[in-house]
Amino acid sequence: MENPTRQAAISALLDELATNCERPFGDARAMPPGVYTSAEFLSLEEREIFSKEWQCVGRASALGKPGDYLTASIANQPIVVLRDEQMGLRAMSNVCLHRMSVLLEGRGNIRRIICPYHAWNYGLDGGLKGAPLMEQQSGFCKESYKLPAVRCEEWQGWIYVTLDQNAQPVHTQLAQLSELIDAYGMTDYIETFHEEHVWDTNWKILAENFMESYHLPMLHRATVGPHSRLEEMECPPGYPAFNYHWITKEASLPIGNAHPDNNRLTGHWRKTTALLAVYPTHLITLTPGYFWYLVLQPRGVGKVHIRFGGGLAPEFITDPEANAHMATLKSLLDEVNAEDKRGVEAVFRGVNAPLAKPGHLSHLERPNYDFARYLASKLAAR
Incomplete structure (x- = not known):
């Protein structure tokens, strides 16, 4: 449940921002200080902007061959963008489906995505290819595991990703x-x-x-x-x-x-x-x-x-x-x-x-x- 005092403060800050934006440009002011200093305002941005909007993560030319990848995070979701074997551009969750470790860091080139924690490993399509000793668990089915895809598009040579499946291209x-x-x-x-x-x-x-x-x-x-x-x-x-x-x-x-x-x-x-x-x-x-x-x-x-x-x-x-x-x-x-x-x-x-x-x-x-x-x-x- 949200703190009523904090919610009232955010509402007042949004009202102040909106009032300024309703002024004609000739009378416009800079944004109020709380827009930059409020943790609650940032949480609202994470929820309403970063989890929904398209965001750039780099240049497509940086991924020049199969297995080239870069990593990023949008709205606290780690993602990896890579070139698959067919030179297609893919984005997917960068979190292991086993115990939820982050998989890759930075930029580089890989043949498989290997978890640094327990060595579960995934192909460039996100499908699970190997999981050490897991065949001893009767309920485990390797084919049921695939890293969740993230929407990924290219514009003017830039790579954009979004968590919103309904966002306009x-x-x-x-x-x-x-x-x-x-x-x-x-x-x-x-x-x-x-x-x-x-x-x-x-x-x-x-x-x-x-x-x-x-x-x-x-x-x-x-x-x-x-x-x-x-x-x-x-x-x-x-x-x-x-x-x-x-x-x-x-x-x-x-x-x-x-x-x-x-x-x-x-x-x-x-x-x-x-x-x-x-x-x-x-x-x-x-x-x-x-x-x-x-x-x-x-x-x-x-x-x-x-x-x-x-x-x-x-x-x-x-x-x-x-x-x-x-x-x-x-x-x-x-x-x-x-x-x-x-x-x-x-x-x-x-x-x-x-x-x-x-x-x-x-x-x-x-x-x-x-x-x-x-x-x-x-x-x-x-």
């Missing part, structure tokens, strides 16, 4: 986004690095930081800030499943603009960067020459697990200077991430302060307003 939910960015050919971009980190902040603070470029001149004054002019940024209204904004400029790095061999992009698109936020947690910077991304997973209200990766457009992959370009980009992104980490951890300390109070949003923070409206729409239906 990813390509349907993101149809408008496909129309906006198809000319980039993001499906063919190749991931060249992948890392995982944990930062001391709330997942939404990091998501919002990515969604707006208003902070670039100040927070990133030692890196990309001097090249960031606020008047170059366009922040159109978002859509139900995503928001986005554009920056059109002559890039400071050669790979920020289209390669001479790129015949997909024309005119200003050859030097336009798209910043994409696919709800709830997939954040992409897509340029004509490279991409980088964050995929977020909350670890309580004050920590967020981050999948951080990036790579090059196909023309730069085949360019003789590809390695040098990617090394330069990775070095820059590491510095930018360090600046962002300081910024979002400072915000988390601030939202916990007794006198913290949200202020008006800039016109360049339209994506943050749309993100708040997304959260309100999902959580109000509780």
